[in-house]
Amino acid sequence: MTDNDNYMVDGAGRRWFLKQSTALAGTLLLPPLATPSSALPGTVPAASSTARPITLRVNRKTYKLTAEPRETLLDLMRNRLNLTGSKKGCDHGQCGACTVHIDGRRAYSCLTLAVMQQGRDITTIEGLGTESALHPLQAAFIEHDGFQCGFCTPGQLMAGAALLREGHTGSADEIREWMSGNICRCGAYPGIVAAIQSVKKGGTPG
């Protein structure tokens, strides 16, 4: 097994999750969400007659719902599955904020029609790690401040996790090249590169 195999991003890799960052942090008490997503139905029905039943597998969970053929995977996940971690920066495949894994490969979910993804394994940022069990790359992003506003971050992390698995992390320049499908307008690129490198270096299976 090479280093590059170590970072499963679909849940199977959780035994390698790092222990929590030990740095000090305060508590943030933000105003309530208008309606906590938990109070909303798990899936929201499609409104139109052109909708057809589909089955999607996202983050190892199966969703049965109806979808219109024109619904993108991104909009469907965000608007109807309460999976809002993937972001929409452009809706045109130009920014990478919506990056997810489909059968382990990176994909822009804004350029992907939901109805075409049946039978595939989709992984989003929500499936990469959780606040109490961060993926090593998530911990490294915090450690190296690989973000500012955080809006590009789910996409960067999905891209970065794929890079580690694909073995495109040989040098800083290789990382820069392979991470160039994800725009960070805050300009956190040096932190992103440092975070990926640190996981690559520390990457031994647990």
Add this chain to the structure above:
Amino acid sequence: MEPKLIGDPVDRIDGKQKVTGGAHYAGDIKQPEMAYAVLVMSTIANGTIRDIDTADAEKLPGVLAIMTHKNTPRLPGYDANKPGATALGRVLHLLHDDRVDYSNQPIAMAIADSFEHAVDAANHVRVTYQAKTPAPGLPTSKAEPFRPQKLPRPDDPVDTQRGDLNKAMAAAEVSFKQTYHTPTQVHNALEPHTSVAIWEGKQLTIYQATQGIFPSRERIAEYFALPPENVRVIAQFVGGGFGSKGPVWADGVLAAMAAQYVKRPVKLELRRSDMFGMVGSRSATSQQLDIGASRSGDFLGMAHRSLNQTSVFDDFSEPAGILTRVLYKCPNQEVTHRSIRANIGSPSPMRAPGEAPGMFALESAIDELAYQLNMDPIALRLKNYAETDQQKELPFSSKSLRECYQQAADRFGWSKRLAAPRSMRDGNILIGMGMASAIYPTIRDEASAKIKLNADGTVLLSIGTQDIGTGSYTAMTQLAADAFGISPDRVTLRAGDTRQPKTPVSGGSRTTASAGSAVVQAAEAVILKAKQLALNDLKSPLNGQKESDMAVEKGRLFLKSDPKKGEALTALLKRNGGNALEASTSSKSGEEKEKYSMYAHGAQFAEVRIDEALGEIRVSKLTGAYAAGRIVNAKTAHSQLVGGIVWGVSMALLEHAIHDPRTNRIMNANLAEYHVPVNADIPDIDAFFIDEKDEIVNPAGVKGIGEIGITGSVAAIANAIYHATGKRIRELPITPDKILSFTA
């Protein structure tokens, strides 16, 4: 090891939420029955709407309404739709009339039960126009320039004069004169502007992507003729702003109008293309720099005359000359600002508004003069080092620019540079090194905060401020923790909500100076209460002592002269009934503003490698030293510098919103053709802070750091390109075609 608290590279308190997808931005907010709004944009830049046909669109499934100027109810406070007193209050297009003042102006809004249905409906609205020829912007404009009434910051005069410029220029042994051009730029925060509006009777709640929840609340309340208390604006997380989410734009008001019209909560999320026009831009500029100097390099006279563009319906004047007034010593000077009007969306502040284009021009000119005088660019700058602010005739509260030059030059390896242009190469690659000064004013606005010290020693900090990615939530937490000498994890922060104490817009690098000072003062007020409790408490070891003789460290109140004498704050509070101590403060700048001139400074160095045959420019090294008072969080502050420097690379080499001069349409209104840097464009960046202690500037002791990074890096790169190629490009962005062209 004992944490130092302030200055430590503390992780962001919201870091885990951001890396797990658990951070909720406005677009992530959901409501039962929530409808989606999508805008229809104008395709002409000047004229009127002859007809707008919504019949087909209204018949489509799921459509709730199509709002146009024909059916939109007039807002009760619409009369307030005038240029505001500050840069935040803009004139908006709110579907109230048939005027079209620029291309890509919102002219209708489709509201439907799903996003897909709303998009479909918007695509089916048919519009015909009575079109007129649009007035083009810079550089095409032939319009007569006018003198703007004001610059965005009230402290900045439109024009300034000192000494006798004409006499100085006539006497100068060396004279220099050039014009520099910068293009229209669009902020393009990665998060599109988004508002979710929810009405409950006369109460409006808006989840909004904004840099200023309070200005937004006030302006929206004004349009709906409501008292501000009836409007609640919440911004838990904001996906970047860079100025574009500072002013209150039409989208927030339109979302509230739509929600009122269809009687359902409405989400309006701008599409990327919608963001090219209605949410601001950096004005293009044309700037003329005249410098007269002695042969030994003393600046005798200097003029900076800047021309910018504004819209036909609003006033915003890019203040490109303001830093020229203060950066160098020069007894005779004239700085002026003029504008032309064009059929474009209103320009607005964008990261270092005025400062970024102005410093490109000024610092390029100084570099050109250095070559003309055959002097080292750092030596020329040191020769004209401003020890005081000559324009305001005030001393600086602190200034460490000399140290910045020196330390950055050492770390960059400036001594290895060969002075002559085109003198350094690596095979076919031309190598160039350039530098520039960086400077940014320290701005502080009124802000308030509330702190509650609980008997268990934990602290609750309430402060309205939003965090647009800069790390404000973390910095506020650290400042509160530092005041009590406790670990930040003992602090709970309530923020991002107009229900909390009022704070200013996160713009002009002012949040830590403003809100941070309020935190420091609220903490001091709580500590004063604790001291009074102790001195009046017979059981306290501090009974009968003077307040000024006591201090707090590590959560313990003690006597300064005899630190062993004291007690834990928790012990004091528990003995006194276990009640929390609470204080609210409102904090603003005082007379220090009249007595001192306050700026952060820096020195930025750049190395470029340019393919001689292809003109391809790679920035290979960036080193910058910055002095900005106290640094609250080394990690997030470093990211702020890096972000600003990346913006410098972007402005120098990439960004350009290209208007078709015949139609005034932006031809590259998307993220593929409007170029911003990607990871492969950015080298390692060595950005660091110089120790600077400034107890005058504000109670937090901090200067702004969010914008200074861009003020030096643009010219440093342009100067490096000249050094590499011998070609002076005075028009941004510097692209390969300009390097290869022999007429440039």
